[in-house]
Amino acid sequence: MSAPLLQLTNVTVRFGGLTAVSKLDFQLGTDELVGLIGPNGAGKTTLFNLVTGVYRPTEGEIIFDGQSIVGHRPHRITAHGIARTFQNIRLFGSMTVFDNVRAAFHLHVVSGIAHALRRGKVFREEETKIAAQVMEMLELFHLERFGDAPAKSLSYGDQRRLEIVRALATRPKLLLLDEPAAGMNASEKVELMKLIQFIKDKYKIAVLLVEHDMQVVMGICERIAVLDYGIKIAEGAPAEVRKNSKVIEAYLGEEKTIEPQRSRDAEP
Amino acid sequence: MYSGAKRILAIAILAAVVISLCSGFFNRYYLGVAIDIGINIILAVSLNLIVGHTGQFSLGHAGFMAVGGYIAAKLTIVLHGACPPWAQPILFVAALITGGLAAAVAGFAVGVPTLQLRGDYLAIVTLGFGEIIRVIFQTSDTFGAATGLAGIPNWTNFGWAWGFAALTVFTVTCIVNSTYGRGFIAVNDDEIAASAIGINPVRYKVTAFVVGAFFAGIAGGLYAHHKQFLSPTSFDFLKSIDILVMVILGGMGRTAGVIIAAILLTILPEALRSVAEYRMILYSLLIIGIMLARPQGLFTFGKPSHTKV
Amino acid sequence: MVYGVLRFINFAHGDVFMLGAFAGYFLSPVVNRFLPAQSYLGGVIVLVLAMAICCVLGMLIEFLAYRPLRKRPRLTVLITAIGVSLFIEYTCQNRYVFGSAPREFPNLIPSATWRLGNLVIGSNQVIVFVVTILLLIILTFVVQRTKVGIAMRAVAFNEQAAALMGVNINSIISFTFGLGSALAGAGGILFAMNYASIDPLIGIQTGLKAFVAAVLGGIGNLPGAALGGVILGVVETIAGGIPGLSQYRDGIAYGILILILIVRPAGLLGKSQPEKV
Numbered sequence: 001m002s003a004p005l006l007q008l009t010n011v012t013v014r015f016g017g018l019t020a021v022s023k024l025d026f027q028l029g030t031d032e033l034v035g036l037i038g039p040n041g042a043g044k045t046t047l048f049n050l051v052t053g054v055y056r057p058t059e060g061e062i063i064f065d066g067q068s069i070v071g072h073r074p075h076r077i078t079a080h081g082i083a084r085t086f087q088n089i090r091l092f093g094s095m096t097v098f099d100n101v102r103a104a105f106h107l108h109v110v111s112g113i114a115h116a117l118r119r120g121k122v123f124r125e126e127e128t129k130i131a132a133q134v135m136e137m138l139e140l141f142h143l144e145r146f147g148d149a150p151a152k153s154l155s156y157g158d159q160r161r162l163e164i165v166r167a168l169a170t171r172p173k174l175l176l177l178d179e180p181a182a183g184m185n186a187s188e189k190v191e192l193m194k195l196i197q198f199i200k201d202k203y204k205i206a207v208l209l210v211e212h213d214m215q216v217v218m219g220i221c222e223r224i225a226v227l228d229y230g231i232k233i234a235e236g237a238p239a240e241v242r243k244n245s246k247v248i249e250a251y252l253g254e255e256k257t258i259e260p261q262r263s264r265d266a267e268p
Numbered sequence: 269m270y271s272g273a274k275r276i277l278a279i280a281i282l283a284a285v286v287i288s289l290c291s292g293f294f295n296r297y298y299l300g301v302a303i304d305i306g307i308n309i310i311l312a313v314s315l316n317l318i319v320g321h322t323g324q325f326s327l328g329h330a331g332f333m334a335v336g337g338y339i340a341a342k343l344t345i346v347l348h349g350a351c352p353p354w355a356q357p358i359l360f361v362a363a364l365i366t367g368g369l370a371a372a373v374a375g376f377a378v379g380v381p382t383l384q385l386r387g388d389y390l391a392i393v394t395l396g397f398g399e400i401i402r403v404i405f406q407t408s409d410t411f412g413a414a415t416g417l418a419g420i421p422n423w424t425n426f427g428w429a430w431g432f433a434a435l436t437v438f439t440v441t442c443i444v445n446s447t448y449g450r451g452f453i454a455v456n457d458d459e460i461a462a463s464a465i466g467i468n469p470v471r472y473k474v475t476a477f478v479v480g481a482f483f484a485g486i487a488g489g490l491y492a493h494h495k496q497f498l499s500p501t502s503f504d505f506l507k508s509i510d511i512l513v514m515v516i517l518g519g520m521g522r523t524a525g526v527i528i529a530a531i532l533l534t535i536l537p538e539a540l541r542s543v544a545e546y547r548m549i550l551y552s553l554l555i556i557g558i559m560l561a562r563p564q565g566l567f568t569f570g571k572p573s574h575t576k577v
Numbered sequence: 578m579v580y581g582v583l584r585f586i587n588f589a590h591g592d593v594f595m596l597g598a599f600a601g602y603f604l605s606p607v608v609n610r611f612l613p614a615q616s617y618l619g620g621v622i623v624l625v626l627a628m629a630i631c632c633v634l635g636m637l638i639e640f641l642a643y644r645p646l647r648k649r650p651r652l653t654v655l656i657t658a659i660g661v662s663l664f665i666e667y668t669c670q671n672r673y674v675f676g677s678a679p680r681e682f683p684n685l686i687p688s689a690t691w692r693l694g695n696l697v698i699g700s701n702q703v704i705v706f707v708v709t710i711l712l713l714i715i716l717t718f719v720v721q722r723t724k725v726g727i728a729m730r731a732v733a734f735n736e737q738a739a740a741l742m743g744v745n746i747n748s749i750i751s752f753t754f755g756l757g758s759a760l761a762g763a764g765g766i767l768f769a770m771n772y773a774s775i776d777p778l779i780g781i782q783t784g785l786k787a788f789v790a791a792v793l794g795g796i797g798n799l800p801g802a803a804l805g806g807v808i809l810g811v812v813e814t815i816a817g818g819i820p821g822l823s824q825y826r827d828g829i830a831y832g833i834l835i836l837i838l839i840v841r842p843a844g845l846l847g848k849s850q851p852e853k854v
Contacts, residue, residue, distance in 0.1 A: 052464065074463035083464070090461035092454050094521075103450040107466035113475070116446040117439060119274055123446070130447050170465050325652055381839045387651040388586045392788060393838055396831030403828035509659060516656060548667040555660030560645055563653045 003066065005030045005174055005206050006051065006082075011060030013050060020046040021230040024060070028174070028206050033196070035221035035238075036210045039250055042227040044210040045087060048176050051208075052084050053077040065173060079107055083172035085163045087179050091151040097162060098147045101134045104169035134169070141165050141195075157188045161195070168199065174206045175199070181213045189213060193220050218242065226250070273442055280434035288427030299426060303494055305534045306429030307487050310436045312514040312530040313523060314483035317440050319512065320521035322476040323456030325391040328378065328398025329484055329511050332371040334503035335401060336485020338411045340367030341420045341492040348421050360423045364432075364489040371485025372478045374401065379477030383470055398508055406500040416499035417492075424494040432490060436483045441523055443479070452476060453521075513555055519565025529566070578720075579757045580788075581733040581797030582750060585651055588658040589638055590761055591784015592665040593631050595777060597762025598682065598769040599675060600627040605683045620685035624708070627766050628759040635758020636751050644747070662784075669777035679776040682769040701770045712763060713803060719756070720799060729753055733797060782827065789834045795847025804845060809833065 004027035011024045021043045028034055036044050049055045051062060053074040062070050069077050092100050109130065115123040138144040141161055146154060154162060160180055167175060177196070181189050193216055200207050211217045217224060218238045226234040226241060228250040234241055241247055291299055311333065318326045343363040351359050378397045382390055405411050412418070443449045454462040455472045462469055492498050514533050518526030540547045558566070579587050604623045612619040642661050646654045670677040689700045720726040728749050731739035740746050768783065769775050790809045794801025809830060817826050825832075837844065 054460070073468075074460075075466050075468045078464060078466035086461070086464075090458045090464075092457040092461065094457055095450070095453060099450055099453075102447055103454045103462075103467070104465040105447055106451055109447050111446065112448055113443055113479075116443050116448055119442065127447060166465060325655070381835065384842070385838060388580075388584075388655060389792075389838060389842075391652075391655055392586060392785075392792075393835055395785075396834050400828045400831050400835075403825060407825060506663075509663075512656070545671060549664060549671065552660050552663035552667060556642060556657055556664065559653050559657040559660065560642070563649065 004028055005065060006208075007061075007063045008047075008051075009061045009063075011050060011057045011062060013046065013055055014058045019230055021050065021057075021227075024227075024230070024232055026225060026232065028208060030173070030206055031200070031204055033200055033207045033220060033222050034209070035217040035224040036208060036227065037212070037214075037217055037224060037241075038227035038233075041229075042250075043230040044227055045178060046230070047227070048084060048178055048208075048210065051077075051176065052082060078170055078172070081171075081173035082176065083167035083170045083174070084176035085160070085167055085178055085180060087182070089156075089159050089163055091159060091163055091166070093150075093152050095151055096148050097138070097143060097151050097154065098134055100151050100162060100166050101137060101169050102130060104166045105130045105133065107170050137165055137169060156183055157191075160184075160192075164195070164199070168203065172205060174208065177207065177209045177211075179210055179212060181211055181216045189216055192216065196220055273438060277434055277438040280438075281431045284430035284434065285427045287430075288425050291426055300494075301534065301538055303424060303426055303429045303490075305531050306426070306433040307490050307494070308511070308514065308530040308534045309433040309527055310483055310487040310490070311511045312518065312526045313433075313436050313440050314480040314487070315511050316515050316518070316521065316523065316526045317444070317452070318476045318480040319515050320519075320526065321440075321444055321452045321456060322473060324382075324394075324473055324476060325387060326378075326394045326477070326480075327391045327505070327508050327512065328394040328396070328401070329480070330503040330505070330507035331378075331398035331401035332374055332481040332484035333488035333491065333507070334405055334500070335374045335481075335488065336364075336367035336371040337488030337492040337498055337503070338367075338405055338417065339370045339485075340364050340489030341417055341498055342411065343367075344421055344423070344493065345417070345419055356423065360428070360493070364486050367489040368482045368485035371488065372482040374485075375477040375479075375481025376474060378481070379474040383473055395505060395508070398503075398505065402500050402503055405503075412498070414500065416497055418497050420492050420496045420498065422493060422496050424490045429490055429494070432486055436486075437523060437527065439479070439483070513558075516563070517558060517566055522565065525565055578729075578799065578802075579753055580791065582729060582753045583643070585643075585654045586658065586788055587643075587754075587757075588655070588662040588784065589665060590757070590787065591780030591782075592662050593635055593638075593758045593780070594761040594765040594768070594783055594787075595669070595775070595780035596634060596665070597627045597631045597765030598775045598779065599669070599765075599777075600630045600762065601685070601766045601769055602680060602682055602775060605685060615684050615687045617686055620704075623685055624763060624766050628762045631762025631765070632755040632759040635754045635761070638758075639751060639754040644750075662780075666777055666780070675777055677777060679774040682773055682775050685766075685770060705767045705771060708763065708767060712760060716756075716760070717799065725749070725752060786830045789830045792834060792844055793837050795844025798844065798846050801844055801846035 006026075006028040008024055008026040011021060011026075012019065013021045024047070026047075036047065038044055046055065050057055051064075051069075053069065053072050053076070056071055061068060064077075064080055064082060067080065069080060069082075072080070092103060095103065109126060111123045111126050115126075135144060135147070138147060141164075143154075143158065143162060143165065146158070151159070151162060164175075164177065164180065180196070181192055184192060196207060196209070197220055199205070209217065209221060221238060223236065224234075224238055224241045225232055226244070226247050228246075233246045233250060234244045236244075311329065315326065315329045318324050318329075340363040343366060344359060347359060347363075348356070374397075378394060382393050385393060406414050444452060451462065451467045451472050454465070454467050455469045459469045462472075488503075491502075495502075510533070514529045515526055517533065518524075518529030537547055537551075540550065543550075579590070601623050604626050605619075608619045608622050608626075612622070638661060642657055643654060646657060669675045684701075686700060686704060691698050691703075720729060728739065728744045729752070731742065731744055732746060732749050732753075736746060739749075764783075765780075768779070786809060787806070790805035791802045792805070793808060794803065794805030812833065813826060813829055816829050
């Protein structure tokens with residue numbers, strides 16, 4: 001396998017007395033779909049926050065696409081090619097669906113203030129091109145009929161989808177999805193699984209997925225890493241992880257096989 | 269879709285100049301109020317960029333106005349003697365722009381340290397900056413100190429005031445209605461999500477302050493050459509509040525609403541001159557009333573406004 | 578204290594301070610009808626009555642102007658507070674109310690001066706020390722040792738959880754406002770005793786400086802606020818005596834505020850609270 005896209009080496013992060021992530025080694029290839037699971041508080045979202053620059057590791061190194069990204073600010077890391085969605089959906093509430101996606105094209109836009117004022121050919125052409133690309137993406141993900149609606153007015157499932165579309169609009173090489181199935185019913189989850197697979201195939205990007213729902217994780221992930229109390233306790237193909245006794249212990253406290261579970265309610 | 273804006277700007281400026289040339293036909297008092305309205309539109313729209321679109325509570329806008337006003341005034345006072353009549357408009361514009369740039373620097377000085385602050389803290393700090401600027405001018409003899417700066421030539425007319433107002437509206441609207449400009453609103457709505465899609469919140473907040481301050485400075489310069497006299501008390505906390513109320517009344521982020529609010533809130537005190545004693549009491553009740561009853565502004569219908577109030 | 582519980586700057590606090598001073602101004606002749614002029618007892622009665630009046634006023638303001646806005650974003654309440662402040666100031670300046678001309682504040686207690694070497698200390702100044710320390714002790718006792726105090730601190734920490742523990746949020750917030758306003762009223766009387774003349778606008782600068790002092794010490798932290806107040810007072814007074822710097826006296830409070838918020842936003846005695854992503 002060629003050099004990994006994302007590599008974490010010996011990463012540790014401490015908040016005061018609490019060690020959220022401890023001596024973590026993890027890597028991800030350019031077109032892998034990897035799942036990250038673990039009980040609540042295991043450090044999964046912390047890992048996302050480390051990779052996206054929200055937190056800075058106390059120790060260790062994070063290399064993305066051959067470059068160290070430790071200490072880089074979140075917007076710069078997105079420019080490198082990492083996009084994410086959030087556990088609690090963070091859409092731009094006062095903007096329309098269209099504008100939410102359009103804002104994400106900002107990274108690849110040449111026109112700044114001067115262009116916006118001059119409204120010359122460069123500006124107009126670029127804006128038209130962006131508008132077309134936004135509509136294309138909305139159509140691809142079946143959101144085109146909501147174009148001018150306020151983002152807040154969408155159903156929960158559509159909002160999640162919109163957040164993913166917005167993340168994709170930044171043209172990332174790696175997409176981080178933080179509990180995308182939260183709050184979904186069974187049929188929505190099936191749709192989600194198809195969606196993630198579709199995204200990976202069409203855009204040829206790596207996907208790292210944090211999820212509690214075993215049906216989703218076991219269903220689409222090629223590889224799964226398991227965290228507990230900030231330490232990686234297992235990693236491997238879904239079938240192996242499912243039978244791993246340490247994993248079972250972490251979740252259930254006793255030996256039992258992990259069955260695909262009913263959907264969990266969204267976090268409050 | 270986008271070229272219309274420039275055409276509207278050209279027409280607006282032309283109309284302003286034409287009306288200005290005919291100003292002999294109008295009542296001097298009403299003309300004066302109209303000029304005040306133009307200046308207030310510039311102030312309100314420029315503050316709207318900072319508060320309405322980008323969501324930064326700024327209670328020190330009058331400070332930027334002061335910087336622009338004093339610098340422009342000082343320049344014209346010093347230079348207008350040596351200036352031939354045909355060059356006066358050039359000197360005027362140069363002075364205004366210099367004032368605006370100085371104010372922009374002040375905007376930068378305020379925007380950078382306040383990046384991490386939120387809500388109430390940001391409000392108090394910007395208030396503090398406004399007061400510090402006022403105190404500086406109050407103690408500076410070059411600018412007339414507490415007694416004020418007099419002898420400013422009366423160069424502001426309807427054309428200049430409304431021409432610059434049109435320019436301000438054009439600039440702010442065009443900036444915000446672009447893919448680049450969506451960044452301001454994104455930073456306002458959710459700074460963390462904005463960072464996650466590659467938008468640098470620092471750049472946008474500082475830009476908002478700098479651009480907003482620039483136009484406030486121009487407004488200050490126009491104000492100086494209209495009243496022909498500047499004293500530090502013209503630029504106090506109350507003035508900042510005046511402008512902020514225009515932005516809130518207009519619906520925070522809705523340029524059209526803000527313009528209407530600026531017009532209304534300039535005319536209102538004039539119309540209430542007969543009850544001048546009670547003017548401020550009514551004004552403060554108005555503020556409380558709006559906040560309790562209709563905080564989203566009087567002119568918000570249909571499309572959602574940008575800032576949650 | 579109010580900021581700690583309610584998370585917003587009560588711009589009208591300074592005006593309650595002013596109203597306390599005016600309450601004292603009007604109460605003093607009334608009290609003097611029953612007691613000899615300039616007696617300690619008379620002074621205490623005026624102080625307590627003024628504090629009571631301000632307590633009620635504060636609770637009234639909270640009930641009318643802030644409570645309806647409890648769920649709204651911070652900017653709304655902030656602007657409303659500014660509106661209330663302006664309303665009080667301008668109403669009081671109206672000639673049918675107090676009028677804007679300054680009035681001379683009567684001497685509440687027998688005046689005496691003491692000399693300590695080069696220091697000249699007046700009775701009014703001593704009273705400020707004594708009353709302040711007394712009030713701080715009482716306040717600390719209330720906040721740390723009483724049920725109400727614990728409830729206040731709980732609400733300051735997490736309103737929802739406090740409600741779930743059976744705390745009546747409305748009562749506690751009213752109480753906090755009442756307590757804070759009573760203290761503001763006391764401040765007004767002490768100020769008036771030392772600065773002799775009062776007018777409806779004395780609350781503005783003092784109110785703002787009070788906020789600066791609170792931030793300096795660590796917002797929501799009572800000993801911090803006291804410390805901040807002392808530091809601010811000392812720095813201002815020293816600056817007032819340095820030629821060349823004295824004109825900038827008003828700006829000093831703001832300068833300190835900006836400095837603290839950039840260098841150490843949590844304040845001297847405060848703890849920072851990061852946002853959860």
